Amino acid sequence: MAIIHEGLLGEMQYISKSFEQNHIKELFEKDDMLMQEMAFNLIYGNKGKIDELTKKALDEGYSANDVLDNGLISGMAIVGIKFRDNIIFVPEVLIAARAMKAGMVYIEPVLSASGVKPMGIVVMGTVKGDLHDIGKNLCIMMLRGAGFVVEDLGVDTKPDEFMDAALKHKAQVVGMSALLTTTMPNMGRTIEFFEENGIREEFKMIIGGAPVTQEFAEDMGADGYGKDAMECVDLVKEMVLVK
């Protein structure tokens, strides 16, 4: 099946790169009208509609996994592209995340009752000496929206606090945020602390924040870097997959 939902079809105009068009078409190829309608409503953050459609889909016997992947996450892929290309802005991403959460209310209990593990467990905090949390909170919202379990360590997180939380929650990914170049070195120190304690290889350690760059991430020995909250979700997915 191709994209049959008219609204969703209209969304294709916002996707300018042809390889991305193909990717999105592929995502929806196996989806029926209901899943496509969900994806469309997710893009526009229609919380009430997502609530209604998620319930409906589960009642009709769709698996929780299918609803998550085909109805919600595929819609979020379009949100990510539109955000990157300045077609939509921060508040619209937040609304989409809120709609996602409305769907997860139904999906999560089904997944955990059937023993399906969450997509991944992430511990995330702003590093020592840094009190900025707006960017980190956006990342956490988006990650939770995408089905990850995220333990929020707040701001001013010391290396041992990252380590204790990562071990306690059996995280796969440790996410560190900094808004100040003067606290950025504490990302490196946290990675070193994990090394000194012989547990560095047990976790993927990723970083982000306004002054952080890919070059810096490589310098620090981090496993990855995300430019914004949308990239953060892609990065965490990648990290969990390669593990």
Next chain:
Amino acid sequence: MTSINENFVVIGENIHTSRIVLRDGKRHKTLENGAEAILYIDNDGNTRNIPVPDWFKKTQPYEQGQIKHFMIAVLEAINGNKNKQRECASFIQGEVLRQISAGADFLDLNVDEVSYKLDIQKESMRWLVNTVQETSTVPLSIDSSNSEIIAAGLSEIDSSQDNTLINSVALERLETFDLVEKYGTKTIITAAGESQMPKNDIERVENVLRLLEEAERRGVKEEDMFVDLLVFPISVDSSFGTDYLNAVKMLREEKGDAIKITGGLSNVSFGLPKRKIINETFIKLSLEAGVDSGIVDPVQTNLIKASSLDLDIEPHRFARNMLLGEDEFCMDYIKAYNQGQLVVK
């Protein structure tokens, strides 16, 4: 009284190494030999350019179409020979004049983003202070989140200058007060808490009142301080505009006319389109609430125009409603943008 008056203090926020110009923007030029450069006007009125070095072309900002012109100038200068340093100084000094002509009362200098290595940051700040004060007719504001970088800047300030500003002291780094005392400077004090950012208007005021008590204990005079009540982006939470504005009103009421209240007013528009409309509207609202200073770029922001805006008229009406917390998720504002209604007539 909402019009801007001559006592309004502009802390010019432009000479920051985080600043960018766009690769497809007006100030970017490809030279005849194929090299890229950023255009500027020097203090003799000549159009000149500062080349984009190869090392910068390998960075991620460059790949995303951004050129950090101040970062390039500062790093090229501290790593270059005398000629290179003169070239970079000429560029910086062109910006100094532009900021002062546009109305800056202080020039805020920040080099935090040149590197995450402290010695490079300190060396950059020392060079920048010397370069700027060579031609500046207004005092400097030494800005860093690390007091060692501030100290490096202060150590270079001309001894005849007694109006230097520190940006900033906060409950989380009280030790910066030591520098205020040691160098006899003025200072910005911010509303950040010891262990977290303030959650609302009341926490902002409480944090500031505690800082003012500490200042009094240390003998730092109220007239030598500017209070930064912290502006956060409205795109993230629709109460972030009123959190700031209410805190301004509360502090003004508590402390009277004497206390100087400021803020990074353009932070409010982060994450949204047509930022200028939002920024101008927020300046007007902030003036009404009682600010008498702003940490803003006077070249980008026309303060006189902002102060005389009629916020009942579109497009600023959309921004006002949003900034006053009456537009959840900025939906009306974004809708107006999408429908082409955010046009200044």
